[in-house]
Amino acid sequence: MITPGREVSGRIRLIAGVMVLAAGALIVQLVRVQFGPFAPIFAARAELQTGYLKRVVPARGLIYDREGRLLATNASQYYLEVEVRQLSDTSREAIASVVSKLLVLPFEDLFSQLERDWAAQGQLRIRLTREDVSGGRLPIAVDETVADVLKDFLNDPQAPDLSGLDLVPAPRRVYPNGSLAGHVLGFVNQEGRGFFGVEGYYDEWLSGKPITVARSSLPPEARLEPNPPAGVNLVLTLDLEIQQTAEIALREAVENTGAEGGQIIIMDPRNGEILAMAAWPALDPNRYEPWLPEEDGGKAEEERVITPAVAGQFEPGSTFKVLTMAAALDADKVKPDDIYVDTGLIEVGGHPIRNWNGGAWGPQTMVGCLEYSLNVCLAYIASEELGASLFYSYLQDFGIGQLTGIDLSGEVSGQLRTPRHPDWTEPDLGTNAFGQGVSVTPIQLMAAVGAVANDGVIVQPHVVREVVGPEGVYWPRPTVLGRPIRPETARTLTDMLVQSLEGEARFAGVTGYRLAGKTGTSQIPTEMGYDPDWTIASFIGWGPASDPRFVILVRLDKPETSPWGSVVAAPVFQEVVERLVVLLEIPPDAVREELAAGGSGQ
Amino acid sequence: MRNRRRHAQPQAQWRLRIRATSSTLLWVVALLIVGSMYLAVNAKLAQAGRQVINLERRKDELLRANASLAAQLAELTTPEQMWARAVALGFHPAGPAEVEYLKVEGYVPPTPFVAPRPPAASPRGPGALSPAYTETLGEWLARWMVATEVSP
Structure with missing residues (x-):
């Protein structure tokens, strides 16, 4: 017989048992959720419900000129x-x-x-x-x-x-200086990606490493925001005042000559530091949209050369004669006073070559060949004195047809056809000697000619002087790319080009300073042969001749007032040097000699 | 012994009820105290968390303002601006013939500019905050015990 008391007690036991079982199940589940194999998944789910993922992007590194003036910053x-x-x-x-x-x-x-x-x-x-x-x-x-x-x-x-x-x-x-040095800097798009120039080349270093952190929102966590690895700050070799001088001179030259565009590059030949790199038309990196690559909504590739100093290849014309003469002097094939009788015509591989004015210049020393920029004389030197093997070997040593490795995005290698190239023909030897049929970038020409100014040593051009990261400061060392000619050859050729400049390009001289240089007037190749109307006028020079501190390349594309480098480009070189010697604090030759001799200057 | 006493002196029902109620109340009060402490700690933690978020937001605003001011300053001192001001003041760029060079004994050229270092990366986690904001009771106890053992 079951009494009511016992019935109640049984029910209570039943309920208690059910509760114990439920509690046991809860404890088992709790242990499983906390420590079981799926614990991380449960934890992640919980995180998602009570928190959020936050992407922390470090500030992009700043860019300064060599004097500490801001070139690129963030707003x-x-x-x-x-x-x-x-x-x-x-x-x-x-x-x-x-x-x-x-x-x-x-x-x-x-x-x-x-x-x-x-x-x-x-x-x-x-x-x-x-x-x-x-x-x-x-x-x-x-x-x-x-x-x-x-x-x-x-x-x-x-x-x-x-x-x-x-x-x-x-x-x-933000680029506070607007278009000043815009081609060197490149730009950064809305997504924070760097394009071209320094911004493109050093994009990974400048942008740092964004991180994603999980934050709890309910309740808010007492946790400090972690600092992601920040982007490095860069100090460039550019001097903003020299850059401005170059840009003003270039803008005025383009306006005065009606040229389509142009460039001025100033480099220290001793260490390859680029002091200024101006290009026209100007690029304002604050308004970069038209310069974006085509796939990002910008212009087509062929219409857009962001950094023409490293990507704008051209046939160098007579400025290239410096390298031909350097090769001949270094190989002891000619001496400065050797006489060449110019008849006004030479055939190389059956191809007739004439001088720029079609005339015969008679007996000329090697200095005269450079001074009057005689194509026939230089073609003779390359074809008869040097020969193809030696000539192209020197050109390759000068880095022609190769990347310089400058730290700017978008560099191209130019084009040098050697006898091993299937399209090379013998007449190429004659035309290459005076800079036709070979294409170079301005920076390539600067590096090669810089070797003549630097005792025969080619130093890699570069635009970054200092990299500053959280761990410390790093100064990239100048890199020697080669020694294509002997120091004596370099000095001899410099002296020859000083005389040549005094005769050929009087408009390039600056009172008190011995400068060396060579003009260039090159034709523009098209699909239908050379353009009959337009030229590229150029001038490359350096100084002071006894202790070169700068090499300057001036290039003007399609000038309207005159096609000749000696008329339109040489005066720009002069204008830039007059300001540059003041900015670089280079005393006139006489004062330097006096100071070196222990005098007090003037 | 206790049973014997209980048998010997049966307690009144009201006394038993009071005892049961008071012991229950004691537990309830203890639970309330622990609960209140837990709530207070959590409230403080949430408050501190909110303060951290606000301070970080403020820090970001100040950093943005600072960057903006640096950009404005750079815009005001561009070579173009300085050139225009110099010309307005009657200056002109010096030519080579207008410069005199003097030899100054003992002259030390200025040291090259060194850019400021960017901030270093900090590890993810509590960072510089006091552990009181982040540790659990067990962690706190462990820390306390270790500290007690170490101290003389």
């Missing part, structure tokens, strides 16, 4: 983001209206973005976009001024209802 821009759950009918219209009026964008485009049912697609936050010139879409980014206006609207209860709108700060690259 802020703001993306317009919308929290779709906070939108109301009023705020949709108000946001579209305010943004369209402030940024002059189509209202309908903005409103349609706000009207879409993003939540149904699982997107609770969107970034407003605008149509790009190429037809694609770019996120809308506003500067600090516009952002301040929008912030005032958001904080003002009387202003239009912009609830849901959020301004998300993001870094923006």
Whole structure:
């Protein structure tokens, strides 16, 4: 017989048993969740529910000139983001209206973005976009001024209802000097990717390493934001004042001669440091969109040479005669006073070669050959004195047809056809001797001729002088690329070119300073042969001749006033040197000699 | 002995109820105290977390403002601006003939410019915060015990 008391006691035991079982199950599950094989997955799920992932992007490294003047720095821009759950009918219209009026964008485009049912697609936050010139879409980014206006609207209860709108700060690259040195610097796009120049070459170093961190939002964690590995700061070899001097001289030269474009490069031949690198048309990296690669909505590749000093190859013309003469002198095939009787015509491989004016210049020393820039004389030296093997061997030692390895993005190697090349023909030997049928980049020509100014040693050109990271400072050392000629040869040729400059290009001289240099006037190859109308006028020179501190290359494309380098490019060299000797504090030769002898100067 | 006493002196029902109630209340109070402490600690932690977030946001704003001011300063001192100001003041670029060179004994040329170092990376985690904000009770106890053992 079962009594009521026993029945109650049995039920209680049953309930207690069930509860114990449930508690046991809970404990087992708790242990499994905390310590079992799936513990990390459960932990990640919990993290997702109570936290969020945040991408921490380090500030991009700064770029300075050699005197510490800022060339590239960072400021802020703001993306317009919308929290779709906070939108109301009023705020949709108000946001579209305010943004369209402030940024002059189509209202309908903005409103349609706000009207879409993003939540149904699982997107609770969107970034407003605008149509790009190429037809694609770019996120809308506003500067600090516009952002301040929008912030005032958001904080003002009387202003239009912009609830849901959020301004998300993001870094923006700023180039305070505008187009000054723009071709050297390159640019950074909205996504923070560097293109061309220093920004492109050192992109990985400058941008640092972004990291993603998990943050808890409920409750907020007491945890400091970690610092991701920051980008390095760079100090360039450029001197902004010298750069400005070069850019002003180039702009004036282009305006005065009606040239299509041009370049001026100034380098210290002793260590390969680029002091200035000017190019026209100018590039303002703050307005980089037209210069973007084609796949990113920019111009086609052939229309766009961002850093012409390393990518703008051309036939060097008579400036190349410096290398031909250097090879002949170094190989002891000619001496400065050797006489060549110029008849005005020479045939190399059956191809007739004439002088620039078609005339015969009679007996000339090697100095005269350079001074009057005689194609026939130089073709004779290459074909009869040196021969193909020796001539091309020297050109290769000078680095022609090879990359210099300069630390700028986009360098090309130019083109040198040697006898081993299937398209090489014997007449090439004759024409190459005076810079035709061979293409070089300006920086290649600078490096090669720099060897003549630097006792026969080619030093790799470079634009970065100092790399400063969190761990310390690194100074890249000058790299010797080769010794194509002996020091004596280099000095002899320098003396010859001093005499040549005094005769051929009087407009290039500067009172008080012995300078060496050579003019160049080259034809422009086209698919239909050489362009009959236009030339590239150039001048390459260095000084002071006894202790060269600079090599300068001036190049003017398609000048209208005169085709000749001696007329349009040499005066630009003179103008730049007059300012450069002051900026570099190089006393006139006489003063230097006096100071060296222990005098007090003047 | 206790049973015997209980048998000997049966307690009144009210006394038993008071005893049961008070012991239950004691547990409830203890739980409340522990709960309140837990809540207070968590509230403090959340408050500190919010403060950290606000301070970090403020730091970011100040860094942005600082970068913006540096950019503005650089824009005001570009060679173009300085050139224009110099010309406005009546200066002109010196030519080679206008410069005099003097030999100065003991002259030390200026040292090359060295750029400032970028901030070093800091490890992920609590960083410089006091462990009180991040450790568990067990970790705190372990730390306390270790500290007690080490100290004389």
